[in-house]
Every structure is written in C-alpha cells, then in structure tokens.
Amino acid sequence: xxxxxxxxxxxxxxxxxxxxxxxxxxxxxxxxxxxxxxxxxxxxxxxxxxxxxxxxxxxxxxxxxxxxxxxxxxxxxxxxxxxxxxxxxxxxxxxxxxxxxxxxxxxxxxxxxxxxxxxxxxxxxxxxxxxxxxxxxxxxxxxxxxxxxxxxxxxxxxxxxxxxxxxxxxxxxxxxxxxxxxxxxxxxxxxxxxxxxxxxxxxxxxxxxxxxxxxxxxxxxxxxxxxxxxxxxxxxxxxxxxxxxxxxxxxxxxxxxxxxxxxxxxxxxxxxxxxxxxxxxxxxxxxxxxxxxxxxxxxxxxxxxxxxxxxxxxxxxxxxxxxxxxxxxxxxxxxxxxxxxxxxxxxxxxxxxxxxxxxxxxxxxxxxxxxxxxxxxxxxxxxxxxxxxxxxxxx
Amino acid sequence: xxxxxxxxxxxxxxxxxxxxxxxxxxxxxxxxxxxxxxxxxxxxxxxxxxxxxxxxxxxxxxxxxxxxxxxxxxxxxxxxxxxxxxxxxxxxxxxxxxxxxxxxxxxxxxxxxxxxxxxxxxxxxxxxxxxxxxxxxxxxxxxxxxxxxxxxxxxxxxxxxxxxxxxxxxxxxxxxxxxxxxxxxxxxxxxxxxxxxxxxxxxxxxxxxxxxxxxxxxxxxxxxxxxxxxxxxxxxxxxxxxxxxxxxxxxxxxxxxxxxxxxxxxxxxxxxxxxxxxxxxxxxxxxxxxxxxxxxxxxxxxxxxxxxxxxxxxxxxxxxxxxxxxxxxxxxxxxxxxxxxxxxxxxxxxxxxxxxxxxxxxxxxxxxxxxxxxxxxxxxxxxxxxxxxxxxxxxxxxxxxxxxxxxxxxxxxxxxxxxxxxxxxxxxxxxxxxxxxx
Numbered sequence: 001x002x003x004x005x006x007x008x009x010x011x012x013x014x015x016x017x018x019x020x021x022x023x024x025x026x027x028x029x030x031x032x033x034x035x036x037x038x039x040x041x042x043x044x045x046x047x048x049x050x051x052x053x054x055x056x057x058x059x060x061x062x063x064x065x066x067x068x069x070x071x072x073x074x075x076x077x078x079x080x081x082x083x084x085x086x087x088x089x090x091x092x093x094x095x096x097x098x099x100x101x102x103x104x105x106x107x108x109x110x111x112x113x114x115x116x117x118x119x120x121x122x123x124x125x126x127x128x129x130x131x132x133x134x135x136x137x138x139x140x141x142x143x144x145x146x147x148x149x150x151x152x153x154x155x156x157x158x159x160x161x162x163x164x165x166x167x168x169x170x171x172x173x174x175x176x177x178x179x180x181x182x183x184x185x186x187x188x189x190x191x192x193x194x195x196x197x198x199x200x201x202x203x204x205x206x207x208x209x210x211x212x213x214x215x216x217x218x219x220x221x222x223x224x225x226x227x228x229x230x231x232x233x234x235x236x237x238x239x240x241x242x243x244x245x246x247x248x249x250x251x252x253x254x255x256x257x258x259x260x261x262x263x264x265x266x267x268x269x270x271x272x273x274x275x276x277x278x279x280x281x282x283x284x285x286x287x288x289x290x291x292x293x294x295x296x297x298x299x300x301x302x303x304x305x306x307x308x309x310x311x312x313x314x315x316x317x318x319x320x321x322x323x324x325x326x327x328x329x330x331x332x333x334x335x336x337x338x339x340x341x342x343x344x345x346x347x348x349x350x351x352x353x354x355x356x357x358x359x360x361x362x363x364x365x366x367x368x369x370x371x372x373x374x375x376x377x378x379x380x381x382x383x384x385x386x387x388x389x390x391x392x393x394x395x
Numbered sequence: 396x397x398x399x400x401x402x403x404x405x406x407x408x409x410x411x412x413x414x415x416x417x418x419x420x421x422x423x424x425x426x427x428x429x430x431x432x433x434x435x436x437x438x439x440x441x442x443x444x445x446x447x448x449x450x451x452x453x454x455x456x457x458x459x460x461x462x463x464x465x466x467x468x469x470x471x472x473x474x475x476x477x478x479x480x481x482x483x484x485x486x487x488x489x490x491x492x493x494x495x496x497x498x499x500x501x502x503x504x505x506x507x508x509x510x511x512x513x514x515x516x517x518x519x520x521x522x523x524x525x526x527x528x529x530x531x532x533x534x535x536x537x538x539x540x541x542x543x544x545x546x547x548x549x550x551x552x553x554x555x556x557x558x559x560x561x562x563x564x565x566x567x568x569x570x571x572x573x574x575x576x577x578x579x580x581x582x583x584x585x586x587x588x589x590x591x592x593x594x595x596x597x598x599x600x601x602x603x604x605x606x607x608x609x610x611x612x613x614x615x616x617x618x619x620x621x622x623x624x625x626x627x628x629x630x631x632x633x634x635x636x637x638x639x640x641x642x643x644x645x646x647x648x649x650x651x652x653x654x655x656x657x658x659x660x661x662x663x664x665x666x667x668x669x670x671x672x673x674x675x676x677x678x679x680x681x682x683x684x685x686x687x688x689x690x691x692x693x694x695x696x697x698x699x700x701x702x703x704x705x706x707x708x709x710x711x712x713x714x715x716x717x718x719x720x721x722x723x724x725x726x727x728x729x730x731x732x733x734x735x736x737x738x739x740x741x742x743x744x745x746x747x748x749x750x751x752x753x754x755x756x757x758x759x760x761x762x763x764x765x766x767x768x769x770x771x772x773x774x775x776x777x778x779x780x781x782x783x784x785x786x787x788x789x790x791x792x793x794x795x796x797x798x799x800x801x802x803x804x805x806x807x808x809x810x811x812x813x814x815x816x817x818x819x820x821x822x823x824x825x826x827x828x829x830x831x832x833x
Contacts, residue, residue: 006441008416009770044406053689054756056415056763075763080401080410088406105701112656113704113724119551189404221654223548255472255495256484265480271541294544324489331491331510334442338773 001183002175002343010076010176013344014086015352017171017200018164019066020141021282025134027156029107029143032063034157036103038070043092048085055081063141066281067352073341076177080186087190090170093161100154107149111142119222123390126216127230130388131285133209166197171351175344207232207283211385219393224271225292226392227301230285231381233277236353242365243377244277247312248286249325250374251275256324258308259288269296269304281353286381298391306382313378317371329366415762417800418769420792423779426615428623431600435779436615437607439772445608446508446773447618448780449521453503453596454571456714457634461576462584466538467592468498471505473534476527480534483520490516500571501714501784503596511609518621526625528593532586543578553652554724557659557825560648564821565665565718567641572713595634598627605780607772640665640716642821650825658730658826662737663720664819669712669785673810675798677710677719680810683757684708684744685721687764691740692721700736702729712785719814727827734824741820744811748804761799 020031038061039048052059057074059082072082115121124140132138143149172191174183211232220226233244251259252275259273273290288309292301336342350359380386401410424436432449458464472495473480487494492509494517505525507517549555559575566573599622606614642665667673685692685708696702706723725733749757768778769792782791 004441006439007770009766045409049689050756051409051412053687053760053763055412056759056766058688058760058763073767075413075415075766078412078415081412084406084409091406102698102701106697106704109657109702109724109726110704112726117553117655117657117724119548186401189401221551223551224544254484254488256481256488261481261484265537268537268540271544291548293540320489324485327491328488334444334510335508337442338440338444338771 001180007177008076010079010178011073011340011344012082013071013173013348015171015348016068017169021065021136021204028139028148030156032141033107034160035061035063035068040099041094042089045088083190091194111146119220130214135207167194168196168199171348173344173347175340213384215389217391219395221395227290228390229288230388231386233286235282240377243369246369248275309382417796420789423789428619432602434604437772437775438610440608443511445511445514448605449505450603451503451597454499454501456501456571457596461580463588463592464498466584467589468496468503469538470530471496471528474529474531475523522621530589542581553659553825556650557661557823561661561823564643570638599625605776607776646821648823652826655826657724658727661722662820662822666717666719668717669787675795676810679802681710702733738817741815
C-alpha cells in the first residue's frame with residue numbers, strides 16, 4: 001500500500017502471475033483473450049463495470065509476455081466497491097460460450113487493427129521468431145496467429161482461470177487517499193476467504209536458439225522504408241540488466257541523445273530513430289527502430305547505426321554525458337511518482353520480481369554503473385551474431 | 396479520507412457506494428507580469444516538480460501561408476543567437492527536464508516540465524529562446540524535408556485519411572480547421588515567413604502562462620524576472636483574421652483503400668461551443684453515446700456484436716468552434732452493419748427516455764471522471780487551460796459540474812432531438828467495402 005493524503009482518489013491493482021509465455025505454442029493468445037473475459041461477469045456480479053461506474057470509477061487491464069494486470073481508479077471513499085469486484089472475479093468467474101464467442105471477435109479486430117493494418121504491425125511477430133527460436137517469448141501476447149484465437153475453446157480458457165487465478169498467484173496493491181489499517185480490514189473481508197490455491201511454478205526455459213546474424217526483408221504500405229535491429233539481452237535480476245537499459249539511454253533518451261542528434265539531425269539519414277529495451281522478466285530485447293529518409297539505402301542505415309553502437313562499446317562515456325543521463329533517469333523516477341496508478345502497478349511488479357521495497361533502490365542501480373562496465377556490456381550486446389534485423393521496403 | 400462503515404459481507408449486493416462529490420475548482424491565482432503577460436498559478440502535488448506553459452496566439456489560424464505556424468514552433472528549439480540546437484537540447488537533458496514547443500490549430504506553445512530546483516536555469520534558456528531565436532536556414536530545410544516525408548507516411552494510413560476528409564467536409568478547404576497542407580505547400584515555406592510569424596505572434600505581452608506544481612510567490616518573482624521584461628518590438632501587428640465556415644454540400648464520402656481488412660468510420664457534426672448554451676448537457680449526451688466503456692456504442696458494437704475493438708464519440712473544443720464525432724475501426728465485412736448500428740444508437744437517444752438506473756450510472760461515472768480531471772495540479776492545469784482557450788473562466792467548471800449532477804432524462808432526449816439528427820451528420824468511410832456501393 002502507498003498512502004497519499006493529497007488525493008481523494010485511489011488506484012487498486014491486481015496482478016496475476018500468468019503471461020503469454022505460459023501458453024502452448026500451438027494455442028497462443030489465450031491469456032490475453034482470457035483477460036477480456038474477466039470483464040464479462042462473475043458468479044455474484046453479472047456485470048463487472050456497472051457497479052464500478054456507479055461508484056464513479058473505471059477499470060482496464062493489460063497482458064504481456066510475463067503477467068496479466070488489472071486495475072481500477074475510483075474515488076477513495078468507494079474503494080470497497082473495487083475490492084468487492086476484484087475479489088468476486090478471483091473467487092468464481094462466470095465463463096460462458098456466448099461471451100467467449102463475442103470476445104473472440106473483439107480480439108480478432110484488435111489483432112487486425114494493431115498487427116495487420118498498422119504499417120509495421122507485423123514487426124513483433126517477425127522479430128520474435130528470429131530472436132527466440134523455440135522459446136515462448138517468440139509470440140506477442142495477442143497471439144502468434146489469428147487462427148489460434150478463432151480456434152480458442154471455452155475449455156482452453158477455463159484452464160487458465162483454474163490454474164492461475166488464485167490469491168497465491170496474485171499481488172494486490174493499492175495507492176491513493178486511503179489509510180492502510182482500514183484498507184487491510186476491507187481486503188481481509190473480501191479476499192480473506194478465497195482458497196489460496198497455488199503459485200505459478202512454471203519455469204520458462206532459457207533462450208537456446210543459436211546466435212547468428214539473421215535478416216529478413218519485408219514490404220509494407222507505409223510511405224517510408226524502415227529498419228528494426230534487435231539484440232537479445234539479459235533477464236531482470238541479471239547484474240547487467242540496468243547497464244543495458246542505461247546504454248539505450250545513451251543512445252536515445254532526450255532530444256540530445258546520440259542517435260537522434262548524429263543520425264537524424266546532423267546526417268539526416270532518418271526521419272525517426274529510437275532505441276529501447278522491451279523490459280521482460282526473462283531475456284528481453286534491445287530494439288533500435290528507425291524510419292529511413294527518402295533515398296537512404298538500408299546498407300547505409302545499417303552501417304550508421306552500427307557506428308553508433310560500436311562507439312558505446314569502444315569509447316568511454318564522458319563525465320558530462322554521464323551526469324546528464326543520471327539526471328535524466330532521476331527525474332523520470334520522480335515524474336513516475338505523480339500517478340497513483342503508476343505507483344500501484346510498479347509496487348506489484350517489483351513484488352513479482354521478488355520484493356516491492358526494491359522500488360526505492362532503482363536509482364542506486366543506475367548510479368553504480370561504471371564507464372568500463374558500459375563498454376564491456378555494450379561489446380557483449382552489440383555483436384553481429386546477436387543481431388536480428390528487419391528491413392522494411394515501402395510498397 | 397474516511398471510508399463509509401463497512402457492512403457484513405454480501406457478495407450479491409456488494410458495498411454501498413457514494414455519489415462522487417461535486418468539486419469546486421480550486422482558487423487559482425491570476426497575476427500579470429510587468430509586460431502584461433498573464434500568469435495562472437496552480438500550486439500542489441507531492442513531488443518537487445514544476446510545469447510551466449506559455450501559450451501564444453500562434454496556431455494555424457494565424458498563419459498567412461500553410462505550415463508556417465508549425466515550422467516556427469519547431470524552429471524555436473533549433474538555435475538562438477548564442478546556442479545551437481544541440482546545446483539547447485543538452486542543457487535541458489542535463490537538468491533532467493523537458494522543454495518543447497507545440498503548435499496546433501489555434502495556438503503555439505512553449506512547455507517546460509522539470510524539477511523545481513532547475514526552474515531558474517530553465518527560465519534563462521526560455522528567455523533566450525523567446526527573445527533571440529536564430530531560425531537557421533539549414534535547420535528549416537531539414538525540418539521541411541522531414542515534414543514532407545511524414546506527410547507521405549500519414550497518407551498511407553486509413554484513419555488519418557478519413558479524419559482529414561471529415562475536417563474538410565465540416566469546415567471547408569478555406570478554413571484553418573478544415574485545411575491540411577500538401578507537400579508542395581510545405582516545400583514553399585521560407586525563413587522570412589517564419590521570422591515574420593514569430594515577430595507578430597510570439598509577443599510576450601500576448602502570452603497566457605500557467606505554472607503548476609511546487610509554485611508560490613517566489614516562483615512568480617522568478618518568472619517575472621526572466622520573462623516579465625521582454626517587450627515586443629512590433630506590438631499591434633498581431634495577426635488574427637476571421638474565416639468563413641463553408642461546409643461541403645456532400646455529407647457522405649468514401650475513400651477506397653485497397654487490401655484493407657478493416658474499415659475506418661468517422662461521423663459527426665459541429666456542436667455548440669463551451670461559450671454557448673447546452674455545451675455541458677451535450678458533454679453528458681456524448682458520454683452516454685460513446686464517451687466511456689459503458690456507453691451505448693461501446694456496449695452495442697463491441698460487447699454485444701464484437702464488431703470492433705474500440706468505438707468512441709467525443710467532442711473536440713477548438714478555440715472558435717466545437718464538433719462531435721464518432722470513430723471506429725471495424726471489420727470490412729461488418730462495416731455496413733456497424734454503420735446501421737451507430738445510427739440506431741443515435742435514433743434511440745431521440746426516441747427513448749433513458750432509464751433512471753442508467754442515468755444514475757452515467758452521472759456518477761462522469762462526476763468520478765471530473766474528480767480525476769481535477770486530481771493534482773497538473774490535471775488542473777490541463778482543465779484550466781482548456782477552459783481559458785475556449786473563452787470561459789475557471790468558474791465555468793462549477794456550473795459544469797452542477798449541470799452534470801442535475802441532468803435528467805428528458806433534457807438528454809431533448810438535446811438528442813435538437814443536435815443529433817441523423818441527417819445532419821457528416822460521414823466518412825475509408826477501407827474496402829464488399830457490400831457498399833459508394
């Protein structure tokens with residue numbers, strides 16, 4: 001819990017330790033489809049949203065490769081309504097074929113809208129296949145293909161509910177204008193008698209796909225050529241995780257960052273360029289994503305990006321730039337604390353990683369990064385064998 | 396905050412909830428800098444953060460040639476008499492802040508957010524940007540080249556094409572709200588046009604400023620010290636033309652997009668502005684139609700039919716006009732049915748009185764939503780800025796909240812009959828339609 005007496009709102013967050021990496025490779029997209037069904041009524045509450053809206057609140061959820069996360073934002077005086085709703089769908093959801101049929105259609109439209117109709121919507125499917133081989137991080141959480149969603153059956157979804165939607169496999173966090181003692185009593189009241197169940201023990205394997213340079217050409221009706229370069233990076237909890245994140249800050253955080261300044265503004269090779277980590281719990285990706293200026297070839301684009309990546313690996317970070325980046329990280333931590341919803345989700349995520357209290361240690365990890373470490377990690381990361389690349393050509 | 400006493404557990408009934416309280420807009424202090432610029436002060440927040448916005452009459456509305464407003468806003472960040480683009484960017488990143496310019500239909504803005512301890516340093520830089528921009532020719536050319544290419548990208552996107560066509564139909568091609576520039580026009584922007592636009596529209600005496608977060612009298616003094624003595628050379632030359640709205644005669648348009656598996660639908664019409672009667676009532680009516688997850692359109696097209704991932708209606712309040720529109724992406728095979736369902740939902744608003752339970756839900760949801768929009772200084776800033784831009788004062792909020800609370804079913808039906816006649820709607824479809832003859 002995080003108390004904040006300056007607001008009269010509250011955020012309630014329920015995280016379940018189940019993500020698309022827990023799916024079978026031939027039945028993907030089930031965890032996300034199931035997330036939709038969590039809003040379709042539980043045993044005692046036929047309509048999830050109505051009582052919440054009557055209480056002046058709203059809710060939403062998201063699914064990623066590691067987890068499924070649900071949340072409500074509402075006036076703090078009505079927080080008990082959110083606890084009632086979340087507890088009832090944890091206790092006993094009311095699944096039915098008719099609801100499944102409609103949400104399958106909704107998710108198919110979501111798939112079309114985000115992965116088919118968007119100019120580079122297929123990029124995540126393609127990169128996943130190249131980077132992850134047989135590992136279940138291969139498919140995005142929306143699913144490997146539309147057919148899997150079309151073929152989903154009630155029993156597939158029931159499985160995820162029975163297996164993973166238990167108190168022992170969930171984390172409840174609350175932030176806002178409420179007091180802990182009162183809230184703990186209410187949580188006990190609504191969640192206390194739900195059978196604990198088991199925590200998710202399923203371990204995902206390490207990525208074992210062979211590391212070799214891979215490249216694929218694609219075409220899209222996009223009005224521009226583009227390039228995606230992806231590098232497999234260490235899991236969270238690995239000592240180098242924060243260093244890799246900091247390396248993407250060197251490359252792309254702020255309008256003075258290297259890729260933006262050197263390649264977009266000075267050399268005018270790109271109209272857009274960014275670098276970021278995907279941030280999964282297991283081995284995630286560093287992605288460099290860029291749109292090419294008209295007339296610039298993919299070879300030139302690739303060479304220019306490599307020259308910036310190599311610079312991080314070969315030239316020690318100057319003190320001024322180092323301080324600039326630490327200030328940038330620090331202010332983003334402070335800015336992240338202005339939203340109750342952010343705070344409650346971050347608490348839950350750190351708890352899933354092992355300990356919610358670690359949320360206060362974030363800055364320490366960044367401060368501990370040395371310039372030698374940056375070069376060493378960049379050398380390991382930015383090797384040609386570790387690179388998977390998509391070249392997009394406009395149709 | 397005390398939570399109501401809890402009753403014994405009853406999973407069927409659930410706990411009783413209270414109607415969200417109707418808030419008053421906090422007292423906002425308004426002051427003037429020495430040069431006449433207006434400054435609103437919105438204190439609060441838990442972190443040592445300050446947001447500062449400086450708003451100028453420097454939008455598309457005020458430009459003599461297409462794209463000039465946007466180019467000027469962009470180029471302000473690209474160099475001053477003593478600092479290069481890179482120096483400016485490095486300085487701001489170095490203090491962990493954000494500084495950017497924005498331009499839209501009605502305004503040009505300079506926005507800063509950062510740690511309070513860095514405000515003075517940021518103000519020094521903002522002063523330099525506003526008084527001595529160098530508008531480098533080379534940076535202008537780079538900007539124009541990027542803009543041409545970005546436009547080309549947008550023109551491949553169905554939703555964007557539909558929305559551009561919709562604005563044209565509503566306002567006509569001669570109006571800043573209806574017009575969008577083409578590549579040839581973008582290429583013709585000159586540095587002289589940018590300099591002229593800057594001189595006439597970025598006059599500090601005409602600026603409206605908002606400071607939110609950890610702000611107090613000392614902050615006002617600091618702002619006055621760095622921005623209060625900036626005097627414009629060309630006071631009086633402010634360009635503020637008027638335009639005729641000439642809607643297109645044809646109310647329906649279809650844009651064929653080969654190979655699309657979905658179809659974009661956008662439909663809507665002009666509605667009263669915040670300054671006119673009925674705006675608060677229309678806000679409620681719009682919410683009922685498509686303004687939240689429990690809305691009629693979302694429930695019907697998504698939750699009952701599964702036609703779409705998302706459908707919404709919203710009212711856009713520009714400085715001098717407002718319009719309501721409904722927007723969705725639907726499967727091409729259900730586009731025709733979706734359109735029928737949308738009109739059915741509109742007709743239902745006119746034909747049926749809504750049930751008391753639905754009205755109660757709607758009002759409570761909206762009052763809760765107002766609490767969110769008033770939560771903390773940064774949300775308050777956004778809300779206040781919207782009001783001021785549209786020519787109403789902070790006290791508008793109190794009437795607005797009371798109108799929402801007191802709305803009844805009859806009023807909503809009357810408003811639907813008055814404003815949402817299906818044949819008054821403009822409609823654009825973009826995609827591949829198997830069953831419709833355009």
